[in-house]
Amino acid sequence: MRLPFDLERPLVFFDLETTGLSIEEDRIVELAIIRLSPQGDVLERVRRFNPGIPIPAGASDVHGIYDADVADDAPFASRANALHEMLDPCDLAGFNIRRFDVPMLIAEFRRAGITFDVGDRKLIDVQLIFHHNERRDLSAAAEFYLEREHQEAHSALGDIRTTAAVLSAQLERYDDVPKDLAGLNDYCDSIRKFETEFDRWFAESDGGLVFKRGKHRGETLAEVARDRPDYLRWMLGAKDMDNDVLRAVQQALEGDSAN
Secondary structure (H helix, E strand, O other), rough: OOOOOOOOEEEEEEEEEOOOOOOOOOOEEEEEEEEEEOOOOEEEEEOOOOOOOOOHHHHHHHHHOOHHOOOHOOOOOHHHOOOHEEEEEEEEEEOOOHHHHHHHHHHHHHHOOOOOOOOOOOEEEEHHHHHOOOOHHHHHHHHHHHHOOOEEEEHHHHHHHHHHHHHHHHHHHHHOOOHHHHHHHHHHHHHHOOOOHHHHHEEEEEEEEEEEEOOOOOOEEEHHHHHHHEEEEEEHHHOOOOOOHHHHHHHHHHHHHHO
16 A cells, blocks of 8 residues: 655554444444554554444444454453554544544543543545545445445445545545645645534633533533533533543533632
C-alpha cells in the first residue's frame, strides 16, 4: 500500500464492527487496523472482543459475527492498554470515522478507564471526501474509484483494505484534494468538524458554556447550576458520561456553591 506523501508519524487505517450504532449503549466486537509507518512498514491486525452484551441479529446479519464467535474472546477492557499503546502515536484514517468509529473507540477506552485523546491527531475520513464529491457508500466507492466490486464488504479488514485503496485513488483523481496528511485533515475539517462528546453537549459563548442538547438546551451551564442543580447532579451520576463533560458540570456546581 502506497500513499503519495510522506508520513511524519504512523497512520492507522481502522474499522470497527459493533453490536449497533449507539455510542453509549453498543460495544465493539471487532477492530481491524492497517498501520503504516513513516519508513514504509505495514502492520495488519484484527482483534475480536466479547462485548458483554448479546449481539442483535440485525447486526450479525451485517458483519457476520455472532455471540458464539466471540464467546471465548476477551473483553475490550482487558486489551485496552495494549491497544492504546499501539494507537497512541498514530494519526487515524478510515471510512466514516469522524461520525462513528472514532467516537465509539473513545467511548470504549473511556469505559476501560483510559482517555483516548484525538486532539492533536490527523483524522482522515475517506467517506467525507467521497460523499463531498460523489455521495455514496464504500461498496459504491470501490466500484467508482477502483472499478471492482467490494467483495469483502462488512469484514473489518476487508473494509479498511478497500478504504485505503480508495483513498489512494481519490488522491490521484481530485486535483483539489490535498496530497499531504495535514492538508487532508484540514480538508475533512472543512467538510465536517470532528466533535467530541463535550462539543456535543456545550457551545462556547460570552456567558460561558451553553447547553446544546437535553432539556436545558440554550441555557448556560452557570444558570442551570444556580437554578436547577439537581439536573447537573443527575448528569454526574449518568452512565458513561464523558469525563470532560463531568469536569465542567462539577466545576459549575462547585462554583455556584461557593457563591
